[in-house]
Amino acid sequence: MKGMVFTEFLDFVAERFGDNMVDDIIEASAPPSGGAYTAVGTYSHGEMVGLCGALAERTAVPVGDLVRDFGDRLSDTFARDFPDFFKRAGNLFDFLASIEEHIHAEVLKLYPDAELPRFVVEERTAARMVMLYRSPRRMGHLSEGLITGSARQYDVEVRVRVEELEAGDGTASRFHIELV
Numbered sequence: 051m052k053g054m055v056f057t058e059f060l061d062f063v064a065e066r067f068g069d070n071m072v073d074d075i076i077e078a079s080a081p082p083s084g085g086a087y088t089a090v091g092t093y094s095h096g097e098m099v100g101l102c103g104a105l106a107e108r109t110a111v112p113v114g115d116l117v118r119d120f121g122d123r124l125s126d127t128f129a130r131d132f133p134d135f136f137k138r139a140g141n142l143f144d145f146l147a148s149i150e151e152h153i154h155a156e157v158l159k160l161y162p163d164a165e166l167p168r169f170v171v172e173e174r175t176a177a178r179m180v181m182l183y184r185s186p187r188r189m190g191h192l193s194e195g196l197i198t199g200s201a202r203q204y205d206v207e208v209r210v211r212v213e214e215l216e217a218g219d220g221t222a223s224r225f226h227i228e229l230v
């Protein structure tokens with residue numbers, strides 16, 4: 051997993067829970083890399099799982115809620131660092147529909163070792179969109195947050211209903227996204 055995801059995650063933790071919490075969760079999860087993450091590095095996805103678990107334990111906030119809130123915040127960083135992806139798509143649904151073929155395809159050119167999910171747009175009207183998420187990394191909650199955060203970049207609000215698929219193991223989910 052790319053270092054920028056880790057550095058952004060730890061910024062999120064510091065903002066919401068304070069700098070000490072960052073030190074605490076690194077110490078508690080004892081990541082093999084040592085926890086001195088740099089944006090240009092690449093680290094095992096397991097380290098992210100460990101950090102999130104340690105955070106959930108200390109804050110009594112469920113992991114899924116934490117990851118969702120992180121995704122929502124991460125969209126502000128994406129909008130700042132990759133404004134062209136947002137400009138190129140005229141609206142939220144065009145933007146979401148462009149993740150698979152355009153955005154993540156470009157990410158992969160930039161970082162050939164990026165581990166990315168698969169998205170399939172199953173239905174789309176002016177007011178609602180249904181998207182399927184698949185990834186062995188089970189980060190559907192991150193997607194949910196990235197969807198609501200991306201909506202904010204376009205000044206619209208959405209309601210997202212998440213349908214867990216495949217025995218609820220997190221590797222596949224369907225997002226029902228409605229403009230409100």
Ligand code: HEM
Nearest residue numbers: 051052128132135157164165166167185187189192193196
């Ligand atoms: C400008 C927009 C975006 C950029 C630049 C971007 C870039 C990235 C990058 C760099 C990663 C990390 C890959 C790795 O660590 O190996 C990633 C992962 C991911 N992205 Fe995006 N992304 C964008 C938009 C989105 C949106 C809108 C969604 C959700 C609807 C999304 C869903 C995900 C998920 C869930 C992952 C975690 C990996 C997984 O689930 O397998 N991304 N993306």
